[in-house]
Amino acid sequence: xxxxxxxxxxxxxxxxxxxxxxxxxxxxxxxxxxxxxxxxxxxxxxxxxxxxxxxxxxxxxxxxxxxxxxxxxxxxxxxxxxxxxxxxxxxxxxxxxxxxxxxxxxxxxxxxxxxxxxxxxxxxxxxxxxxxxxxxxxxxxxxxxxxxxxxxxxxxxxxxxxxxxxxxxxxxxxxxxxxxxxxxxxxxxxxxxxxxxxxxxxxxxxxxxxxxxxxxxxxxxxxxxxxxxxxxxxxxxxxxxxxxxxxxxxxxxxxxxxxxxxxxxxxxxxxxxxxxxxxxxxxxxxxxxxxxxxxxxxxxxxxxxxxxxxxxxxxxxxxxxxxxxxxxxxxxxxxxxxxxxxxxxxxxxxxxx
Amino acid sequence: xxxxxxxxxxxxxxxxxxxxxxxxxxxxxxxxxxxxxxxxxxxxxxxxxxxxxxxxxxxxxxxxxxxxxxxxxxxxxxxxxxxxxxxxxxxxxxxxxxxxxxxxxxxxxxxxxxxxxxxxxxxxxxxxxxxxxxxxxxxxxxxxxxxxxxxxxxxxxxxxxxxxxxxxxxxxxxxxxxxxxxxxxxxxxxxxxxxxxxxxxxxxxxxxxxxxxxxxxxxxxxxxxxxx
Numbered sequence: 318x319x320x321x322x323x324x325x326x327x328x329x330x331x332x333x334x335x336x337x338x339x340x341x342x343x344x345x346x347x348x349x350x351x352x353x354x355x356x357x358x359x360x361x362x363x364x365x366x367x368x369x370x371x372x373x374x375x376x377x378x379x380x381x382x383x384x385x386x387x388x389x390x391x392x393x394x395x396x397x398x399x400x401x402x403x404x405x406x407x408x409x410x411x412x413x414x415x416x417x418x419x420x421x422x423x424x425x426x427x428x429x430x431x432x433x434x435x436x437x438x439x440x441x442x443x444x445x446x447x448x449x450x451x452x453x454x455x456x457x458x459x460x461x462x463x464x465x466x467x468x469x470x471x472x473x474x475x476x477x478x479x480x481x482x483x484x485x486x487x488x489x490x491x492x493x494x495x496x497x498x499x500x501x502x503x504x505x506x507x508x509x510x511x512x513x514x515x516x517x518x519x520x521x522x523x524x525x526x527x528x529x530x531x532x533x534x535x536x537x538x539x540x541x542x543x544x545x546x547x548x549x550x551x552x553x554x555x556x557x558x559x560x561x562x563x564x565x566x567x568x569x570x571x572x573x574x575x576x577x578x579x580x581x582x583x584x585x586x587x588x589x590x591x592x593x594x595x596x597x598x599x600x601x602x603x604x605x606x607x608x609x610x611x612x613x614x615x616x617x618x619x620x621x622x623x624x625x626x627x628x629x630x631x632x633x634x635x636x637x638x639x640x641x642x643x644x645x646x647x648x649x650x651x652x653x654x655x656x657x658x659x660x661x662x663x664x665x666x667x668x669x670x
Numbered sequence: 671x672x673x674x675x676x677x678x679x680x681x682x683x684x685x686x687x688x689x690x691x692x693x694x695x696x697x698x699x700x701x702x703x704x705x706x707x708x709x710x711x712x713x714x715x716x717x718x719x720x721x722x723x724x725x726x727x728x729x730x731x732x733x734x735x736x737x738x739x740x741x742x743x744x745x746x747x748x749x750x751x752x753x754x755x756x757x758x759x760x761x762x763x764x765x766x767x768x769x770x771x772x773x774x775x776x777x778x779x780x781x782x783x784x785x786x787x788x789x790x791x792x793x794x795x796x797x798x799x800x801x802x803x804x805x806x807x808x809x810x811x812x813x814x815x816x817x818x819x820x821x822x823x824x825x826x827x828x829x830x831x832x833x834x835x836x837x838x839x840x841x842x843x844x845x846x847x848x849x850x851x852x853x854x855x856x857x858x859x860x861x862x863x864x865x866x867x868x869x870x871x872x873x874x875x876x877x878x879x880x881x882x883x884x885x886x887x888x889x890x891x892x893x894x895x896x897x898x
Contacts, residue, residue: 417797
């Protein structure tokens with residue numbers, strides 16, 4: 318599957334000009350609210366007709382204003398999971414799930430039967446309930462199942478976790494991961510959460526003020542996406558669990574990391590996202606400090622920022638790490654590119670990949 | 671009650687039921703147009719629909735007589751082409767009642783359609799449902815309480831309709847004499863008071879039953895939505 322988007326749409330003073338191609342896997346549309354992510358997804362889903370442009374799946378045009386093509390939403394076979402689940406209040410969970418299934422009969426695309434989807438999302442016990450009686454997390458799982466059962470060629474998810482609290486988010490994230498890895502349906506995922514994108518995305522598309530500012534694999538793009546704070550992602554693997562202190566030990570190119578116990582087997586790959594502001598630098602290997610994780614590296618570059626701070630890019634045995642220091646610290650430690658340093662990592666956001 | 675009185679009650683029920691059921695599809699269609707449509711002349715249509723509510727019923731009845739009478743442009747055409755005759759028939763009474771109840775029906779249905787979350791309809795569209803299906807499976811069920819309320823209003827209006835009916839189809843016993851027109855007739859003749867009182871009580875009973883029925887129905891729909 319490939320999705321090509323090249324559209325130009327104006328609404329009042331806001332202008333959306335976007336052009337990108339999404340590869341298989343999960344493509345995250347990342348940006349602040351008001352950057353045009355939802356409008357873009359609505360154009361792909363057929364809920365908005367763009368002023369000009371082209372949207373195509375596998376070369377098959379859904380919108381082509383030059384040739385007067387506009388396939389209506391109900392004939393696109395694009396699943397849509399909304400932020401506000403939008404379950405039909407007068408239908409049971411089962412009938413909600415099967416609503417689109419019937420229209421998709423005879424259609425190709427990702428095969429999905431009720432049993433598989435129920436198992437994938439763990440919603441078997443909810444079938445005879447009504448949407449009113451479901452929790453936010455349950456609603457979103459049903460909404461995802463409903464979209465899948467319509468046998469979509471592509472699934473759009475517009476901040477599906479935004480209305481949920483942290484616990485409910487943690488409950489749904491694994492399901493979206495399984496969806497990405499097992500169901501084989503390409504996903505276009507709107508988010509403004511770095512943690513979600515780090516954990517889920519294969520490809521990241523960054524949007525700002527109606528334009529796309531960067532597209533690429535998550536490892537390359539995410540540090541840019543987190544521009545306000547900066548950060549870096551390490552690919553790692555769980556090497557063992559420390560039962561006594563409830564820690565998991567990870568191995569990455571940059572070195573060993575000890576983190577609060579992760580719920581994954583030994584050997585599982587993990588993505589560790591380390592924010593630049595959570596990294597301190599030291600010229601000698603620090604002894605007797607509380608931080609568990611100290612990584613050795615070499616300064617690759619120093620970029621001053623506007624606010625008397627500097628972003629230090631570290632090369633830790635091939636892996637990139639970012640640190641944000643005050644300009645004064647840079648001066649005091651006489652940091653220059655090429656200088657060996659030790660990075661003290663205060664905290665890590667760990668994302669299973 | 672005398673056979674004549676029973677006839678009037680039966681006729682009233684028949685006329686009101688026919689008027690309500692026949693105007694329901696049109697009422698829902700017009701209500702949908704007014705709630706969701708964006709077209710030139712929308713406010714004109716809105717005014718037209720509401721006209722029977724503000725015109726004197728006698729005027730509405732007379733306009734019906736002019737247009738749907740045997741020599742009227744529409745009435746003449748229908749009689750010649752399809753053999754459908756309205757003037758001085760119970761069908762004419764039903765037409766008069768339908769027209770008089772129409773604004774009430776449309777208003778109730780329109781409000782309930784406007785209350786349906788259009789985002790749900792969009793969601794149904796993304797699941798592959800054609801707009802007509804979306805209407806039938808999402809919009810219609812969600813505004814069912816409003817439709818029932820509108821239908822009951824139209825039915826009650828039909829049961830009580832007097833001015834337009836008597837002007838259009840007169841007051842012929844066994845054909846167009848309904849509860850209100852019979853009560854009116856009885857109050858005009860000496861010694862008719864007792865019969866008028868009886869029919870008044872019947873009229874009250876029917877209206878209350880209709881209202882009660884609609885309440886029960888609305889409750890059942892509400893309950894089904896909560897628990898099922």
